[in-house]
Amino acid sequence: MAVKKIKTIYDVLCPFCGTLCDDLEVDIADNKVVEVRNACQIGTKKFYSSNPNEHRYETPMIKKNGKLERASWEEAIDKAADILANAKRPLLYGFSSTECEAQSKGVELAEILGGVLDNTASVCHGPSLLAKQDVGQPGATLGEFKNRADLVIFWGSNPVHAHPRHLSRYSEFVRGYFRKDGRNDRYIVVVDPRNTHTAQIADLYIQVNPSEDYELLNAIRAVLRGVELDEKEVSGVSMEKIKELVNTMKTCSYGVIFFGMGLTQSLSHHRNIDAAICLTRELNDHTKFSIIPMRGHYNVAGANQVFTWNTGYAYSIDFSRGYARYNPGEFSSVEVLLKDQVDASLIVASDPASNFPAASVKNLFKHPLIVIDPHESPTTVYADIVLPAAIAGIEAEGTAYRMDNVPLRLRKVKDAPGECLTDKIILEKLIEKVKEKRGE
Ligand code: SF4
Known part of the structure; x- marks a missing residue:
């Protein structure tokens, strides 16, 4: 029996969550991850998902008689370009699980089409971006936190499940330059309505009432300023515990708040983040403190960067007047779909059918739908055209931004199967064909 030749690729980035770990080693044999x-x-699991499997698209697919059937690239691009060129106001959505070079092409296509351009921040950390625009953000890199932070607060985030290696690489167990004893040199606080697995390994767990973070944050700010509150508890947290937390914050050498969707998507949304950022700023009168969002998709931070340097805005952008306008809540994907204000959609590296409200998904499916994706998903099942993509960070290289906005280079470890093309090449083909159809 012939022995398989195994090739090892080192320093590979993981294209899954915003931690963007960059120390992976991947063995490849016969163009398969072994x-x-x-x-x-x-x-x-994401790396193994690139191996041949029944859910992978390897050729373009076009819906005929209610069923997706194999088609040529020429036919699929022609049909997709036809849909987009004839749409009055198409939606281009997703982009957070692909490289920056493809995201940039998405912006170009949206501008040519006069469409609505949005990324997944609109349903996760959009409120963080709004708050940052209002009051700024005292931030730093994950490396700074690893080396210096002796107080780590997870507010509305559960990294044990959502960012599993965050704790061992940057925030809890890791040894840093000034935190040589790792976990013993750090005090961990979790603020969350649920007693999560992260809360169970914290030194202090503060159980806040659901959707009452805003009140708690402002009570902490008041106590920090020396105000005596005439209350026994705020948001379900006793005054003793609030004072204990304030004292811990004031006396640390370097504190950091990692906040997640428990804060951005609870009542008060961006006002929660406003208050958390203001608290961080005020803590800097006493010690050094930073705050940073726990970004979910591995390159959602990149989508915000790329959209901003191209248009001036990070998400929820409308080109229908020929120039970029920004108004989250009006031009966000969920809202334009709920109000049925778009007449075709191009979804790139995303699965809105799995996480948008049912009423908006119904309208998404009502109009022509084109999806660029490597795998079958609830969105692709209802698509009129599926354009099969190489998986960025596994089958295509490119740039991605970590949750702290540090750009890193994704590696290609294997070839894409069948006729798959990179997201960037697919979008370039669409741009060329749309221009041709419009006689530009
Ligand atoms: S923590 Fe995130 S980036 Fe790191 S290996 Fe796990 S999924 Fe990948």
């Missing part, structure tokens, strides 16, 4: 070292379970 071993992944250093990644967590969800990261490992």
Whole structure:
């Protein structure tokens, strides 16, 4: 029996969550992933998902008589360009699980089409971006936190499940330059309505009432300023515990708040983040403190960067007047779909059918739908055209931004199967064909 030749690729980035771990080792044999070292379970699974499987699209698909059937690239691009060129106001959505070079092409196409352009921040950390625009953000890199932070607060985030290696690489167990004893040199606080697995390994767990973070944040700010509140508790948290937390914050050497969707998507949304950022700023009168969002998709931070440097805005952008306008809540994907204000959609590297409200998904499916994706998903099942993509960070290289906005280079470890093309090339083909159809 012939022995398989195994090739090992080192320093590979994991294209799954915003931690963007960059120390993976991947073994490849016969263009298949046979071993992944250093990644967590969800990261490992993503690499194995690139191996041949029944859910992978390997050729373009076009819906005929209610069924997706194989088609040529020429036919699929022609049909997709036809839909987009004839739409009055198409929606271009997704972009957070692909490289920056493809995101940039998405912006170009949206501008040519006069469409609505949005990324997944609109349903996750959009409120964080709004708050940052209002009051700024005292931030730093994950490396700074690893080396310096002795107080780590997870507010409305549960990294044990959502960012599994965050704790061992940057925030809890890791040894840093000034935190040589790792976990013993750090005090961990979790603020969350649920007693999560992260809360269970914290030194202090503060159980806030659901959707009452805003009140708690402002009570902490008041106590920090020396105000005596005439209350026994705020948001379900006793005054003793609030004072204990304030004292812990004031006396640390370097504190950091990692906040997640528990804060952005609870009542008060961006006002929660406003208050958390203002608290961080005020803490800097006493010690050094930073705040940073726990970004979910591995390159949602990149989508915000790329959209901003191209248009001036990070998400929820409308080109229908020929120039970029920004108004989250009006031009966000969920809202334009709920109000049925778009007449075709192009979804790139995303699955809105799995996480948008049912009424907006119904309108998404009502109009022509084109999806660029490597795998079958609830969105692709209802698509009129599926354009099969190489998986960025596994089958295509490119740039991605970590949750702290540090750009890193994604590696290609294997070839894409069948006729798959990179997201960037597919979008370039669409741009060329749309221009041709419009006689530009
Ligand atoms: S923590 Fe995130 S980036 Fe790191 S290996 Fe796990 S899924 Fe990948």
